[in-house]
Amino acid sequence: MSLLERIVSELPVSAGLRQELTSPTVLRKHALYLRLPHLLAPAYPLVSPEQLEQLSVFGYFYFRFLVAFDQMLDQTASTTRPEEETERMIEFCSVYEAAIRGLCSLFPESAPFWAHLNRCKQQYAGSNRQEKRLAATRPPITATMFEELAAGKSAVCFAMVHALEELSGQPEHSSQLLACLRHVHIGLQCLDDVDDFVQDLANGQYTFAHYLTYQVYRAQAGADAPALAPHELELLFHSSRTAYALYGRAQHHFDLARQIGQDLRLPELTAVAGQLGMSARRQQHQASLHADIHAQRQLKSFHLFFPDRPCFTPSLIPGAVGRGKQQLSGSRSPQSRWVDLLTDQADTQYLVTAFAAALLSEGQDRHTALVVEASDSLFPIEQQPAGLLPGLSLGLGLSLQKICSGHQPDSAPRAWLDYQNADGGWVAYRDVPAVRRQLGGGEERDISGWTAAHACTTALNAWALRRFPACAGVYTASCAWLLSQQLPDGRWQAYWWSSEILSTAFAVLALQDNSVYRPAIERACAWLRNSQSLEGSWYVLGQPSAFYTALALQALTATPDAENLPAAEAAAAWLIGQQRTDGSWLASPLLRLPEPACGELTSETRWKVSPFGFNVLLADHNRVLTTAAACRALRAYHCWQVVQQAA
Numbered sequence: 001m002s003l004l005e006r007i008v009s010e011l012p013v014s015a016g017l018r019q020e021l022t023s024p025t026v027l028r029k030h031a032l033y034l035r036l037p038h039l040l041a042p043a044y045p046l047v048s049p050e051q052l053e054q055l056s057v058f059g060y061f062y063f064r065f066l067v068a069f070d071q072m073l074d075q076t077a078s079t080t081r082p083e084e085e086t087e088r089m090i091e092f093c094s095v096y097e098a099a100i101r102g103l104c105s106l107f108p109e110s111a112p113f114w115a116h117l118n119r120c121k122q123q124y125a126g127s128n129r130q131e132k133r134l135a136a137t138r139p140p141i142t143a144t145m146f147e148e149l150a151a152g153k154s155a156v157c158f159a160m161v162h163a164l165e166e167l168s169g170q171p172e173h174s175s176q177l178l179a180c181l182r183h184v185h186i187g188l189q190c191l192d193d194v195d196d197f198v199q200d201l202a203n204g205q206y207t208f209a210h211y212l213t214y215q216v217y218r219a220q221a222g223a224d225a226p227a228l229a230p231h232e233l234e235l236l237f238h239s240s241r242t243a244y245a246l247y248g249r250a251q252h253h254f255d256l257a258r259q260i261g262q263d264l265r266l267p268e269l270t271a272v273a274g275q276l277g278m279s280a281r282r283q284q285h286q287a288s289l290h291a292d293i294h295a296q297r298q299l300k301s302f303h304l305f306f307p308d309r310p311c312f313t314p315s316l317i318p319g320a321v322g323r324g325k326q327q328l329s330g331s332r333s334p335q336s337r338w339v340d341l342l343t344d345q346a347d348t349q350y351l352v353t354a355f356a357a358a359l360l361s362e363g364q365d366r367h368t369a370l371v372v373e374a375s376d377s378l379f380p381i382e383q384q385p386a387g388l389l390p391g392l393s394l395g396l397g398l399s400l401q402k403i404c405s406g407h408q409p410d411s412a413p414r415a416w417l418d419y420q421n422a423d424g425g426w427v428a429y430r431d432v433p434a435v436r437r438q439l440g441g442g443e444e445r446d447i448s449g450w451t452a453a454h455a456c457t458t459a460l461n462a463w464a465l466r467r468f469p470a471c472a473g474v475y476t477a478s479c480a481w482l483l484s485q486q487l488p489d490g491r492w493q494a495y496w497w498s499s500e501i502l503s504t505a506f507a508v509l510a511l512q513d514n515s516v517y518r519p520a521i522e523r524a525c526a527w528l529r530n531s532q533s534l535e536g537s538w539y540v541l542g543q544p545s546a547f548y549t550a551l552a553l554q555a556l557t558a559t560p561d562a563e564n565l566p567a568a569e570a571a572a573a574w575l576i577g578q579q580r581t582d583g584s585w586l587a588s589p590l591l592r593l594p595e596p597a598c599g600e601l602t603s604e605t606r607w608k609v610s611p612f613g614f615n616v617l618l619a620d621h622n623r624v625l626t627t628a629a630a631c632r633a634l635r636a637y638h639c640w641q642v643v644q645q646a647a
Contacts, residue, residue, distance in 0.1 A: 425453025
């Protein structure tokens with residue numbers, strides 16, 4: 001039995017509190033404070049292992065008492081269980097008493113440690129009083145005030161440095177370690193202010209994060225922020241990049257702490273500060289995605305170009321396509337790329353740019369400035385960062401460059417062809433070690449789902465291969481693999497995309513050039529027609545999707561089959577009626593990011609629309625792929641309809 005377990009078992013507290021104090025989950029949560037003596041120990045080599053263990057346990061008890069005390073101070077007057085909370089505080093007094101008894105066994109009454117501890121307590125109490133005054137008066141909060149307050153709220157933790165210094169008689173590094181802990185706690189306070197933004201509002205607190213957001217609101221609206229509801233204030237906190245800035249401040253302080261740990265050759269302390277800094281970087285990236293997505297939404301129109309659905313005629317198509325291309329042109333980055341399908345897992349601009357431009361390069365639009373500039377922005381595609389789905393990005397990009405600028409010869413580069421398996425199927429990821437490094441989790445992480453061949457990836461690559469005549473054998477093998485994967489009802493399953501419409505539509509587009517594949521195409525088109533809604537659209541996740549309606553329309557117009565004409569006309573009419581005043585079409589969840597180990601997706605897989613993590617759906621908030629697909633499909637329908645009428 002460890003010292004912690006033994007002392008906890010002797011405490012005069014409830015079984016529930018004993019379990020809480022030794023719970024592995026709780027100990028992991030408070031690992032920094034439980035491990036603090038050991039993190040600092042190399043700077044004080046004369047402190048014995050027994051003393052370190054005692055400091056660890058008694059320091060943990062003292063810290064847990066302060067956490068309970070802070071929670072009591074933060075309780076609002078509306079609490080519904082005062083008796084229970086009072087009883088819990090009484091129990092934690094026993095924990096505090098155990099901490100003091102343990103510290104007394106290490107430090108006699110006359111030891112200087114007690115004076116240091118008292119000063120730390122006074123600083124802690126003063127910071128709590130100041131926090132209450134700020135909540136009552138809501139004055140401006142400077143960065144210096146925030147940092148002093150954050151350090152003061154954690155001042156009792158600094159007593160650990162004084163304890164180790166006194167036990168060892170080695171004060172040489174104490175001032176640097178105090179500065180290190182100060183940086184760590186300022187960084188942690190930045191993270192807490194972000195994480196607890198709404199809860200702090202509910203508790204009547206007034207934090208640095210609140211003050212900065214109020215300042216943004218006043219600058220934008222010329223009024224006081226209390227007019228906003230808490231969730232609106234939180235949205236402003238993220239969309240204004242105030243959260244992003246606080247994560248950056250946290251990262252800065254963690255980096256300073258890590259540097260001190262390195263200078264003092266304290267490997268464990270350095271590692272902890274480094275991990276905190278990496279966490280702050282990840283969260284800052286997520287905050288940036290939040291702000292980018294909000295900015296994209298704010299720039300888009302939600303009003304219909306035709307408020308009253310017009311009587312559809314093909315003459316409406318050129319105007320709709322022109323408005324769509326104008327919207328796409330204005331949505332580009334300064335590098336002439338499109339940014340969309342945002343996720344914290346990888347950069348998606350190369351995939352989105354290559355896919356959107358490849359759609360627009362079909363037919364007569366291949367040499368327009370919009371397509372050529374997008375193609376040039378990706379060149380040379382082999383030297384671009386891997387990003388999301390690198391095999392697909394590479395194939396679409398090379399195909400785009402081949403058709404509109406002639407940068408590539410008839411034979412496709414080996415770097416792209418390496419993503420094809422021996423049986424003809426295509427994978428999105430080939431470099432397993434690189435993917436594991438990107439995702440984290442070590443060499444044992446299972447990523448078999450991400451490195452397997454899937455119908456959606458193979459269909460898109462086969463579609464791109466049509467532009468490389470010298471790769472006829474590779475193309476034929478891809479088509480053969482696709483035929484082997486077609487389901488009895490005519491569709492192909494999708495892995496990376498939110499609907500089988502994509503894999504089915506691009507399989508049709510890939511197979512359309514060879515009459516041998518006509519039976520498979522007819523089954524696929526029949527499935528698409530049977531999946532169409534009465535209003536002319538195709539639904540995904542219970543909502544009509546302009547993106548998937550456009551892909552289905554493009555597939556139906558890929559063959560000279562008059563049976564497809566009614567469905568195609570209904571789809572084209574629906575798309576015309578759904579265009580917005582800015583020329584775009586509404587976004588929908590398009591791309592899936594399954595758990596990397598997941599090879600087969602089932603109906604039991606739970607998905608959420610989010611840019612963060614796995615088993616998520618990514619929406620094109622910038623409406624790039626949806627608008628590009630709609631423009632291409634409407635143009636294709638217009639040409640096809642002319643041919644049908646002539647026939």
